[in-house]
Amino acid sequence: MLFDLTNDNINDFINKSSGLVLVEFYTPTCKNCQSLLPILEDISDDYYGQLKVYKINCETEIQLADTYDVFSLPTTILFDNELPLKEISGLHSYKQIVSWLDL
Amino acid sequence: MVRFMIDTLIIGVGPAGISAAINLRKLNRTVRVIGKDTGQLSSLDVIDNLYGQGPISGQMLIEKGIHQAKQLGIEVITEIVLSIVSNLDHFIITTNKNNYQSKTVLLATGKPRVQIDLEGYETFKSKGVHLCATCDGLFYRNKPVAIIGSGVYLEQEIRTLENYTKDITIFTNGHDYNHDTYPTVKDSLCAFIGEKRLTHLKTSKNTYPFKGVFLAVNHPKAAELSLKLGVIMTDDNIDVDQNMQTNIKGIFAAGDCIGGRLQVPKALYNGFLAAHGINDYLRGREK
Numbered sequence: 001m002l003f004d005l006t007n008d009n010i011n012d013f014i015n016k017s018s019g020l021v022l023v024e025f026y027t028p029t030c031k032n033c034q035s036l037l038p039i040l041e042d043i044s045d046d047y048y049g050q051l052k053v054y055k056i057n058c059e060t061e062i063q064l065a066d067t068y069d070v071f072s073l074p075t076t077i078l079f080d081n082e083l084p085l086k087e088i089s090g091l092h093s094y095k096q097i098v099s100w101l102d103l
Numbered sequence: 104m105v106r107f108m109i110d111t112l113i114i115g116v117g118p119a120g121i122s123a124a125i126n127l128r129k130l131n132r133t134v135r136v137i138g139k140d141t142g143q144l145s146s147l148d149v150i151d152n153l154y155g156q157g158p159i160s161g162q163m164l165i166e167k168g169i170h171q172a173k174q175l176g177i178e179v180i181t182e183i184v185l186s187i188v189s190n191l192d193h194f195i196i197t198t199n200k201n202n203y204q205s206k207t208v209l210l211a212t213g214k215p216r217v218q219i220d221l222e223g224y225e226t227f228k229s230k231g232v233h234l235c236a237t238c239d240g241l242f243y244r245n246k247p248v249a250i251i252g253s254g255v256y257l258e259q260e261i262r263t264l265e266n267y268t269k270d271i272t273i274f275t276n277g278h279d280y281n282h283d284t285y286p287t288v289k290d291s292l293c294a295f296i297g298e299k300r301l302t303h304l305k306t307s308k309n310t311y312p313f314k315g316v317f318l319a320v321n322h323p324k325a326a327e328l329s330l331k332l333g334v335i336m337t338d339d340n341i342d343v344d345q346n347m348q349t350n351i352k353g354i355f356a357a358g359d360c361i362g363g364r365l366q367v368p369k370a371l372y373n374g375f376l377a378a379h380g381i382n383d384y385l386r387g388r389e390k
Contacts, residue, residue: 072233091336
């Protein structure tokens with residue numbers, strides 16, 4: 001299970017010294033989001049030490065979705081320390097996500 | 104009305120769907136095939152690379168296939184599939200006429216085509232242009248949205264969108280269609296306009312400010328059905344394993360919608376593999 005970031009705790013996990021952090025913006029009702037979660041869990045395991053992976057529930061954290069300009073689900077953003085580096089929208093295979101990450 | 108549970112519901116009456124149906128029937132499985140039309144193949148002139156079959160028109164080949172399936176006692180019906188929803192250990196398939204229950208579903212819908220050929224579509228896809236009200240509706244809570252379409256699929260998407268906003272305008276793109284509740288604009292559509300995000304929808308007569316436009320054109324295609332189920336696709340093709348199963352347990356795919364060579368023999372083989380994949384899956388569940 002990926003850990004849920006909220007408006008209250010996000011600064012503890014995405015900040016100047018957090019390194020590479022991958023975040024999926026999802027909702028519990030979006031099927032594509034649900035399919036992407038296990039793929040990102042695998043990436044979290046396989047790339048342990050290189051990047052951390054979290055999720056944000058847009059149903060409850062609409063403000064965070066707004067902050068990061070998320071208007072379509074799922075959207076996955078890669079942060080380098082506190083700055084968004086790049087984003088990918090939609091459901092993709094493990095292979096495609098890894099090639100997009102380009103670690 | 105909800106029909107009794109069957110083993111496999113197949114969507115698509117082309118070579119992949121019918122081949123799977125026939126092979127599943129041979130494995131003593133209960134199947135039902137639903138198709139809206141004969142798809143890509145009917146427009147082709149002549150098929151001349153099939154074993155044991157001389158040159159034959161695409162339309163004729165499809166009809167022969169359907170006839171053969173019906174002779175085996177397989178129900179082949181002409182309805183439009185609007186949604187597939189997973190429900191515990193089975194799926195509920197809603198068409199324009201009925202609800203069906205099935206333990207597995209085979210997507211054999213043919214090549215997913217582009218939803219709409221409008222300037223700016225690729226640029227603003229998921230930047231204001233959306234294919235799934237269930238996924239993206241919440242970003243437009245109480246905000247004005249446009250929805251493109253006309254017919255039963257449109258009405259289904261509106262029912263989802265209504266949970267988020269009542270400020271809905273329908274664009275029929277030239278079709279003569281009226282909705283009981285929401286205003287309709289019947290002009291032909293010209294372009295999606297914006298900078299980083301969509302800001303306007305341009306028709307032949309006017310430009311309308313909209314930050315969100317949802318698509319529900321004609322009937323849901325393989326890509327839209329997959330999207331709403333959470334099926335993984337790569338470049339518009341559905342990803343399957345060696346048993347033709349997608350990442351969603353119980354959902355299989357075969358034929359042109361999984362990519363590769365868009366040829367009848369390949370679709371037939373896909374259908375054969377899917378039938379055996381489905382049979383193995385059901386046997387695993389029955390243990």
